[in-house]
Amino acid sequence: MKKLFIAAVLIAALGGALYYFFVMKKPEKTVPPFKETVIGSWKMDSVAVSKNDSGNVLGLMILAIDSNYLNYTYDFAADGSVNKKLGDSLVEKLSYQISNTAQLTFIISDSTKEEFKNEVVSFDKEKFTLRASDSSLLFFKRK
Template sequence: MKKIILAVILLAAAGGAVYLFTQRNRNIEPLSETSYKETIVGDWKIDSIAANDSNNLGVLIMALDTNLTSYTFSFSKDGAVTQSLNDSIMPVKRSYQWNDSANIILSEGDSASDQQYMKILALTKEQLSLMSADSAVIYFRKKK
């Protein structure tokens, strides 16, 4: 009985050693800052909006817009954001810039007072979640 237990322990140890050896030799490259920033480039549609505070004025105004989920936001590499509804482009000058890997600044117009600091909660190839200063969360999905 002792020989069987010893054999099982040695087999488990050998398996663990093989696993550690193969994992150590794998080249796992982290997502670079350049590829992270390029993930936002493309067309995004608003999927939904959530707010912790029911008195949030911005969410209330957005909820009154019946076309909210029909807007497409096109983020380009040069920092421009084009908003369109179906085939018509909205005449609003928007842009974005990276503050760091977890925050972007959305600008509307040329004034510094028209800037919104947005925290990135999630950014994948299919989903984007941004939280505004008033804790409203806007969920986007990539347009196919």
């Protein structure tokens, strides 16, 4: 009789575990990789400069020097190139590299090959946010 009771308890526990595993467990959200999501045309929506006075100098300088900073369109291609446009005219050719979906590096395509490293804060199919080296946040939305 004890063996029958123990077998029933074990079967009930196994049934409960299987029920939890297959029915109750919620499927995890599948987020598309950033490298695939970023391909296309993007417009800079806004910039939030760092609250730290010493950290926001670069962000404020860029906004002060270039009044069209928020009017550019960035066309990301699968080959790692970015065309920075103002309206229909090409302003600058860049390239980009993505490492571990956590960092997006822009590389200027001139002889200097200057790099601007940005941390990917958040992304989805319609918008993404980058944190620049000066802690400014750059908000992009799909065009």
